[in-house]
Amino acid sequence: MLRYLGLLLLIPLLDSLFLVFVATQIGAPLTVLLVVLTALLGLLLVRAESRHTIGKIQRKLAAGELPTDELLDGAFLLVAGALTITPGLVTDVIGILLVVPFTRAPIRWAVREKVIVPYMDKKSGGFATGNVYIGGFPFGQAGQGPGAGGPGAGGPGPGQSGDAYDLDDDAYDIDFDDDSDRRRGVE
Numbered sequence: 001m002l003r004y005l006g007l008l009l010l011i012p013l014l015d016s017l018f019l020v021f022v023a024t025q026i027g028a029p030l031t032v033l034l035v036v037l038t039a040l041l042g043l044l045l046v047r048a049e050s051r052h053t054i055g056k057i058q059r060k061l062a063a064g065e066l067p068t069d070e071l072l073d074g075a076f077l078l079v080a081g082a083l084t085i086t087p088g089l090v091t092d093v094i095g096i097l098l099v100v101p102f103t104r105a106p107i108r109w110a111v112r113e114k115v116i117v118p119y120m121d122k123k124s125g126g127f128a129t130g131n132v133y134i135g136g137f138p139f140g141q142a143g144q145g146p147g148a149g150g151p152g153a154g155g156p157g158p159g160q161s162g163d164a165y166d167l168d169d170d171a172y173d174i175d176f177d178d179d180s181d182r183r184r185g186v187e
Contacts, residue, residue: 015088038092042084
């Protein structure tokens, strides 16, 4: 948590240091003009891309598909809008990188694979992504907590092969003798 807070505090620091550096190179009036122009360019791009993304979401929903990538793109466009409004060149560049589709696609992939999927796996035990443990009880016998050992901990016990067998329908047929059929009322 502190790492993320430090990162959030680092961005304005880098932004202000970079603004001072640019102002010493090209002058303060041109720096202010550059910040305003990059903010306006970013906002125009966010507006155009968000209209395009909303249209894609509507088309996918009309076709009965889940618009997962488009919803993630919408979240990125929301963040990009906030970053381009924030005064500073570093935040404007990050915002514009989130707006442009060919730079947003790898960012979307990285966020999905490194943040969303591990989070979903952690919260659902693997059921959300289909990454389910099927080799016995992963943490020992039923009723024991994580780290429990003993027979059956994480797989088959001694003398067990761990293979699953599919039984035929006739394997479930039970042959009753005549006495048990009469007791049950079957003739």
